[in-house]
Amino acid sequence: xxxxxxxxxxxxxxxxxxxxxxxxxxxxxxxxxxxxxxxxxxxxxxxxxxxxxxxxxxxxxxxxxxxxxxxxxxxxxxxxxxxxxxxxxxxxxxxxxxxxxxxxxxxxxxxxxxxxxxxxxxxxxxxxxxxxxxxxxxxxxxxxxxxxxxxxxxxxxxxxxxxxxxxxxxxxxxxxxxxxxxxxxxxxxxxxxxxxxxxxxxxxxxxx
Amino acid sequence: xxxxxxxxxxxxxxxxxxxxxxxxxxxxxxxxxxxxxxxxxxxxxxxxxxxxxxxxxxxxxxxxxxxxxxxxxxxxxxxxxxxxxxxxxxxxxxxxxxxxxxxxxxxxxxxxxxxxxxxxxxxxxxxxxxxxxxxxxxxxxxxxxxx
Numbered sequence: 001x002x003x004x005x006x007x008x009x010x011x012x013x014x015x016x017x018x019x020x021x022x023x024x025x026x027x028x029x030x031x032x033x034x035x036x037x038x039x040x041x042x043x044x045x046x047x048x049x050x051x052x053x054x055x056x057x058x059x060x061x062x063x064x065x066x067x068x069x070x071x072x073x074x075x076x077x078x079x080x081x082x083x084x085x086x087x088x089x090x091x092x093x094x095x096x097x098x099x100x101x102x103x104x105x106x107x108x109x110x111x112x113x114x115x116x117x118x119x120x121x122x123x124x125x126x127x128x129x130x131x132x133x134x135x136x137x138x139x140x141x142x143x144x145x146x147x148x149x150x151x152x153x154x155x156x157x158x159x160x161x162x163x164x165x166x167x168x169x170x171x172x173x174x175x176x177x178x179x180x181x182x183x184x185x186x187x188x189x190x191x192x193x194x195x196x197x198x199x200x201x202x203x204x205x206x207x208x
Numbered sequence: 209x210x211x212x213x214x215x216x217x218x219x220x221x222x223x224x225x226x227x228x229x230x231x232x233x234x235x236x237x238x239x240x241x242x243x244x245x246x247x248x249x250x251x252x253x254x255x256x257x258x259x260x261x262x263x264x265x266x267x268x269x270x271x272x273x274x275x276x277x278x279x280x281x282x283x284x285x286x287x288x289x290x291x292x293x294x295x296x297x298x299x300x301x302x303x304x305x306x307x308x309x310x311x312x313x314x315x316x317x318x319x320x321x322x323x324x325x326x327x328x329x330x331x332x333x334x335x336x337x338x339x340x341x342x343x344x345x346x347x348x349x350x351x352x353x354x355x
Binding site for chain 2: 014015017019022023026027030031033034035045048049050051052053055056057058059060062063081082085086118121122123125126129140141143144145146148169170173176177
């Protein structure tokens with residue numbers, strides 16, 4: 001089975017009652033859901049309620065998701081909707097603009113879109129990394145350790161010549177860009193840009 | 209624009225951030241895993257979807273603390289208004305039925321809708337809830353929502 005359809009397979013297996021597949025889905029995507037929730041700065045108890053609501057919704061919709069492969073996007077949208085509802089609840093006792101709508105309210109939170117895009121990018125990077133072979137994964141993990149490892153340390157650990165680490169890294173990163181997870185992320189961003197006319201890619205870069 | 213638009217350093221920095229994110233609380237993971245128990249095994253149960261626009265509603269404009277949620281299905285809809293004192297709702301098309309307020313711990317309360325579909329329930333417990341309804345020999349259930 002190709003890694004291309006891993007998430008699709010997990011969704012379909014879960015819909016058929018495979019609890020192990022569901023557990024894997026949750027473990028893989030709970031960080032994405034929480035990262036989106038964090039961008040809304042909800043109280044911890046509210047964050048917990050939203051997270052559980054999103055997973056309950058997914059359980060309800062497992063069998064009729066139109067594109068199981070697009071699960072990360074579905075989770076992001078569903079989480080945003082649930083968070084927006086919570087935000088609004090917090091505002092109930094404040095004066096409201098009767099002509100306002102949810103979209104305007106939400107987009108006035110600075111950095112929100114960039115935060116959500118970043119959450120999706122990080123999920124895509126993790127999914128993409130898992131698609132690479134072990135050798136590539138090891139090199140990338142060492143180089144992205146916190147604190148980062150020097151070429152000299154990596155050279156010693158992996159038995160590679162120092163001079164070959166740079167070129168190997170570049171090839172690893174190219175393979176990472178070419179994984180189905182990263183290509184799907186890039187395509188989703190392109191789609192959003194065409195629809196909204198904004199450069200969402202730039203948005204993520206600027207929000208450093 | 210594609211992901212090839214990222215420089216190597218940008219990609220490495222994002223990857224570093226992705227791999228060093230704080231882990232999600234075990235309690236949140238467990239709750240998500242337990243959600244699987246609610247997988248619909250009953251194909252007879254029609255799912256009513258929460259109307260996204262029900263975030264904006266007359267109650268909101270009135271400025272009081274109640275909120276209104278509407279769920280739509282092919283054959284039925286249900287609208288509920290919720291405040292601290294409880295839930296008031298109506299089945300559409302109007303008519304009698306039986307409504308159960310469900311929490312993830314199980315049923316919280318039961319109500320009977322009158323001839324015009326009106327019913328009332330106590331205020332929901334904290335956390336996600338949904339309504340399970342029986343109308344004649346039809347059964348339907350709303351999406352989970354945190355009211």
